[in-house]
Amino acid sequence: MCNFKGNRYYILVILNSKLLNWRFKTTSTNNHVSGDEVRALPIRRINFTTPQQERERLAAEAKRLYYEGLEKAGLNGGDRK
Secondary structure (H helix, E strand, O other), rough: OOOOOOHHHHHHHHHHHHHHHHHHHHHHOOOOOHHHHHHOOOOOOOOOOOOHHHHHHHHHHHHHHHHHHHHHHHHOOOOOO
């Protein structure tokens, strides 16, 4: 078990990110991930100062712009989740 006290979804998203997968592949010689290697990953704690409602509004806007960009590029923009 870990002693992480933040949102576990935050860690899950980061650990599943392509960027950290790339970083791990460039710094590791095998596919075994030790606790020390996970602790060495550059994962910051975030203390939000933006109110929850504003963060939700900004996230919705970012999602809208993302799908708009997919549609403009002709890249499966209609599959919104």
